[in-house]
Amino acid sequence: MIEGFSAEDVRAAEEPLLAAGVPLMERAAFGLAMRALAALRARGGVRGARVVVLAGRGNNGADAMLAGAHLAARGAAVSTILVAGSGVDHAVARLRSQGGRFLALQDADDPRAIEMCRTATLVLDGVLGTGSAANTGVRGNARTLMAQARGAIASAGAFVIAVDQPSGIDSTTGAVPDPQAVLPADETVTFGAAKAGLLCEPAATYAGTITVIDIGMGAQLTATAPVVRRLQVADVRAERLLRAPRASDHKYLRGVVGIIAGSAHYPGAAIMSCAAAQHAGVGMVRYFGPREAASQVIAANPQVVHAAGRVQAYVAGSGLPADHDSQAGADRELAAQYSASAAALALALGTASPVDLARLGLGEGAAPVPIVLDAGALTALPRNLPAHVVLTPHAGELASLLNQAGHPDVTRAGIEGAPLRFARMAHGIFGGTLLLKGSTTIIAGAGGVWSQNDGTAWLATAGAGDALAGIVGAVLAQNSSLIMTGRQDTGRIVALAAMIHGMSARFAAGLHPVADGQGGRIDPDPNLGRPITVPGLIECIPRAVAQLLSASPDNGGTIV
Template sequence: MISAYTGTQVREAEKPLLGSGTGAALMQRAAYGLANAVVRELLRRGQRRYGASVTVLAGKGNNGGDGLFAAALLAGRGMSATAVLTSADAHPEGLAAFEKAGGRAVRLTAENVPELSAAARRADVLIDAVLGTGAQGGLRGPAAALIRELARSRPRLVVACDIPSGVDADTGKAQAPVLPADLTVTFGATKTGLLTDPGADFSGRVQLVPIGIETHLPEPDLRRLVADDLARLLPRPERRSHKYSRGVLGIVAGSERYPGAAVLACQGALASGVGMVRYLGPPGVADLVRRACPEVVCAPEGPADTHVQAWLLGPGLDDGASEQLERVREAAATGLPIVADAGALPALPRKLSGQTVLTPHAGELAALLGRYGAESGRDSVEDAPLAAVRRAAGLTGATVLLKGATTLVAAPAGEVFSQAEATPWMATAGSGDVLAGVLGSLLAQLAGTEEAFAAHGIASRDRWAGIAAMAASLHGRAGSRASAGGPVTASAIAQALPAVLREL
């Protein structure tokens, strides 16, 4: 599991070490890790190290010091090194080490921005070490002009030192201009802003370099599940398992206008290992479900008489689906775990519980916040998704899964997960319905497994968020596998799920 921390948390963890006089050692460890990461990335790309050129954009603080010390190490390994000093004051020890290693330093001014941006683009490596985790606001003056120029025509390889300049380490908010990195080498702890949008848009691959503060860190601000976590937490049938013991999911989805949503939700659930799916819906939609998924039991009775372990409510419902919305109300009253798509919201009570998982995209989350008196447009949600999803979980009392390039899951008690295994090709109609089916399937199978999550460091009250994060990860992995770098349909995502589960 990847644990992420705010810049504030990291700086607090550093304080006792800085107070004991080990600040210089921390910087040397960071610089050494950064220099090694640059060398490894060049080798990975098949580029030469000896004789290669590196340009470091160095600010005045410790971030600039890290970059200068790293560039000094690279110069000592045979690389041609240039430092562009973006402030009147450079880190004195870092600059001295850089010049001693044979590096050339030049101070940035408004007049030499075109010249230095052209030279930086020709470098084999550009290290962005202008602003660190403690910076307030974005770049200004000549530094902003330089980054704006470089962003128009990017250098061959951009490596961010700790965090891309202009990205808020605590929230992921980005203050333009920001130069997108191919690789971010972060120190001591992964920063929250690297694992949530829009910060993740600029971070590229993230590599963590331990520097010795790790034992001083508090509880993480955000977490991300990896393959090993999924392998340990995913349900497995036992020798005497049967379809009922493996979980039964009830689905209220689809309408005459959107019948395919019900089919895709059923396909996602079936492919994720649930023992049985019971579908409740209009006869015409039920017939379509039977033809597409003969394994599904299309139940004529109402939710109160349908024996399931969890409910999936809402995919493909519209304002005219009054009979389906009544089924949603009845299912919500059973007290079972629920996945609720936006179509179910009009029929749900105002105050929900953590075992209800809402699955909005940014526009739907903005509307949800407005329903609770917290007016927020789609742009506001996309600019600060972490704050928005936390607020929604707090207002509703539900677990909230915000779909996006980075999917965020917030529990009402504050736990947040971030998953980003998906490919952009998955932005296609029906993909969210498959995700809802995967999540419903996992809820039905894992609702009673508090001990397994507790053993994995996830509190019982937060396990619903953990299950939602698992679903987002599986869905993203399946979509990436089915896509293979090209267009993909929602049905293909569902079809790829069994292979992903087998591999895990």
């Protein structure tokens, strides 16, 4: 599990250690230097490599310079641009004593600074860390330099390491107030604990891979709730969030999903959602829809059952248009789908009428089960939804929901610029468990906020959301009784679904982890790979599930 804390909480955790004389900065700088050495070794070696340190006047710059001193001691040519004209004295002195050279920036347009960047092998961005008071981005000369240096550093092909965080991001929220002046990093080496902002967009895009350096303050943070968490493969295995079927299982014990999606005019979403749910390992998928749509769904997925009846979770709304009234008025099939979706929501809320129950093929006394509300089911929502009602909007759909809820100024672009903030805001208004789709998926629920980025940008393809809804439905169905009895956090299970979806996409795109030759694994750059289609993604879901199960003690498989 990666936990992301607020800058404030990390600073509070550091305080007693600093007061006790624990050398946090030395440890941070050493850890940073080790990562920098690894990057240099992978790029032709350390001796003679040109390292440029961008150092602000605070402790972030000091970390970068102290790491620079380690690199200089091993033969790298280290040049430091003191972007505020000066830096922490003892760090300047240490680096100077190892032969480091300095440019104290007085003129933001000093051509020598850009020239240094243009020939760099490695850049350490130590302009600003958690000490940035206001959410303004980098200011002053440093701002001008950062904006100009970006192009020069990119043209040099230099490897960029952000020290603690990319300078100018908001450490806690992930906001990037001045994107033109933020240097995109290949790796962020962060100290003590991940900062929450690194796990959230848009900052996450600038952070690259995140390495947390243990500087001995873990114990100080154990009592502090993280702002965000990220589920990892090892967590799924350790917590047994997925289980392989037992010899005694029959299909009803493995979970049944009911899918209320699509129509004869819009069958694609239903086909993909049903297929995704089935590939994620449920015992059965029931399709609730008109006969003509069902025949298309079954032609594509012969195992799907077109008969109402008991399920452990519903998925409603994928492939149904959002403008209910005009659509449903003209189309009886759509009207029937909307009312089935409303009936399933009523069942989840415990307010289903006999008519609702009959529509779902259930008898009196049927118990509430979890439900996913996607696309066309995401309108006119009641408030204070229970956690087992899962909403899966993208930014545009969330903007409409918030507009309807009395926030007319919220826009899609606004949400994309601050997904953590708006996901929490929407969760505060509607309750339930909210999954906000995007390049990083944010899940806000009663148990806290999760941020998953297991996918690839190849996922930005039509139908990927329909597959996600099916996978969420499948894992909810498999965990239905745990969720409904309060023994499992819905958000954690929804984060698992986002993870399965992302991993499947990476497999489909050819982004398989590879062995590093030392018993470890290297994840390839998620921006490489190849185009995917949603059917291709769906074919890879079993492989993702297998990987998540493989090392669990009762399964004994091998890592794929």
